[in-house]
Amino acid sequence: MISKRLAPFGINIFSEMTRFAEEQGAINLSQGFPDFDGPSELLENAVRALRSGHNQYARSMGYQGLVEAVSEKVQQHYKLHYDPYSEVVICSGATEGMASxxxxxxxxxxxxIFFEPYYDSYPAFAALAGA
Structure with missing residues (x-):
């Protein structure tokens, strides 16, 4: 059963669209449900990382090499500098990142104060925070 804190917010739009797409036999374009595999090089690198012991919890703000790479990429593309150890956070997804x-x-x-349009989970996140 869903908590009393979240009950007033109901089902989010992504869950509704997923259900609707399944009912209609349609391709779900409401969020990241590709109908193709990822790049083979990426998949091979992931398998190699898992087999070489890179399968433990990372530091809470993200794997050191990844936060450094993100900081470097932002510097190269946008000429902005962010300290990878205090200003870059890696999350498991956008929803988890925004909730955190x-x-x-x-x-x-x-x-x-929310300005429309906004992600429909924002009010639930604020409610969870007691705001």
């Missing part, structure tokens, strides 16, 4: 951001920045009783 709301929980990390908001306090109970804080006021949050």
């Amino acid at each position: 951001t709301f929980l990390g920045l908001l306090n109970p009783g804080d006021e949050v």
